[in-house]
Amino acid sequence: MSKASSFVSLAAAAALVLASQAIGATPSSTAEEHWVHSWASMPQLTESSNMPPAPFTQNGVVLANATLRQTVHVSAGGDQLRLRFSNAFGGAPLPITAVTIARPRGGAAGVNAIEPGTSRPVTFRGRGSTTVQRGAEVVSDPVAFPVQAQANLTVTTYLAQGQASTGITSHPGSRTTSHLLAGNHVNTETMNGSTPTDHWYFLHGLEVLSEPDTAAVVVLGDSLTDGRGSTTNANNRWPDLLLARLQTRPDTAGTAVVNQAAGGNRVLRDGLGPNALSRLDRDVLAQSGVEWLVVFEGVNDIGGAPATQADQQLIGTELIDAYDQIITRAHAQGIRVHGATITPFGGNGYDDATGHRERTRQAVNTWIRTSGRFDAVIDFDQTVRDPAQPRRLNAAYDTGDHLHLNPAGYRALADAVPADLFTTG
Known part of the structure; x- marks a missing residue:
């Protein structure tokens, strides 16, 4: 390259730098910092x-x-x-x-x-x-x-x-x-x-430019994660309470908890909002700085399907297949996936006299616990069930509809999550 060409190239590069600085209304970031999702809400069509x-x-x-x-x-x-x-x-x-x-x-x-x-x-x-x-x-x-x-x-x-x-x-x-x-x-x-x-x-969504050891865990869920039964303006859903707990530990203080749940949401079929399989790309994989995914969803699939033995066997098989797909797709992006067991609904409208829905819940939970497909298992079922009646919620955690949890129940879920699953520091 000639000296003249070199001079032209350097001048062009300098002009680009000056132009970018002139735009300069936005702050710059250092190479060590990165964008991390710090808050999100799952988009839905408004009823x-x-x-x-x-x-x-x-x-x-x-x-x-x-x-x-x-x-x-x-x-x-x-x-x-x-x-x-x-x-x-x-x-x-x-x-x-x-x-x-x-x-x-x-x-x-x-x-x-x-x-x-x-x-x-x-x-x-x-x-x-x-x-x-x-x-x-x-x-x-x-x-x-x-x-x-x-x-x-x-x-x-x-x-x-x-x-x-x-x-x-x-x-x-x-x-x-x-x-x-x-x-x-x-x-x-x-x-x-x-x-x-x-x-x-x-x-x-809201993202922050944060330190290299900051990373996000996304929770994919339904009303039990969206916080039905929690206190308005108190931020006491279980992901909020988990966040507060993680913030007390030096090795997890850099963990963001992103709630991608909605009441009535299902894994397999659209309900209130698009199904989890279809929204995985937008709500998990496209989020900034995600290292972990917690899947706590499926009760609306079981409760929304007919209570016949054949229908329940089918929905159980389809749920397990869907979890497997979610794990595969998340792992392809380097995201670790933790599975949470489905909590009890005995006495709720989802319950049925034949017990077929309960058997589906048990079969799906057995797969979550024993398949080895999840990177870790969080046993929410064991945490909030009534020890004397395992098909039902512990009365101390029940809002009264025998499906959703009160703030004490959400506290129990948050406390049941092993903090070392989300170590960043």
Whole structure:
């Protein structure tokens, strides 16, 4: 290469560096740091009963000229973060006009106020607005916003046009209160007069730029992981309680716990939300920094299938085949997979006089425990069952429907998970 050519090449390279620095609205990262998912909500098509209340849904348009303030409970901390918004089930493009992130007043979940002076704009390729196309999601630019592990954060979104469809993406089982208010209030400290609603809309994930020893475990599950029976705004689902426990140990303090569960979800067939086999790529494999997967799902497949012997034998075989597929696909991405046994439902509507569904549960649990396919087994069945009546939940953990757990039950699940499965430090 001639000296002239070398000079031209160096000048071009320098110009590229200067251009990237000029864009410079987003922070840079070091080679040692990496992005890790710290919070997520499983996207679902919103049922009519879970739509934003009037007047925020009218004439086929949702959240026009409306501000949506939502709280998320992060797991891992970091100095920078970025957000993901989903339009996976939207019937039209989702135009987002402005987004800010802030600390909630008093650090609390579900409040409609933010701490003064903490609001920061969120951008998308340097712009304050973006459009999420149908079936897609967008990832924001990095925001310099230091956040501690287990902190609550407030994300406030303004939609000037709204979404021109009643098919929208949400997570109904937020167990966290969001707030709606007409007009643009992304920087308003207190949204006085806002309408509360216990759902998340559009917000799909939060990632942090974190240290090399930070990694995520994703939990694939149903309402028992989504937290039905837990306390609204208390963050006492079992993955939250497991996170708090992991944070007390130096060798697991770098573990993020990402909850990818939804009430009514099934492994094999669509129910409330797409089935686990079909959402594995999006909800697990496409998440940042994932090293482990916990599979705690299957009770809705068993309980939702007919109670005949033939149908139950088929659903048991199909569930085992599905677990095997999940393990194979996750292992291909270097993710270790831990299987949790299915908890009892004796006395619930899923129970049946013939006992065929219970036999299916026992057969599937036997395979989880003994097949050797999972990298580890977490025996939730043994943890929360009644020792005197193993087909039923321990009464101390039962919400009363004989299927879902109360906060004490979720504490028992969290305490039953061997912490050394998720060692990062």
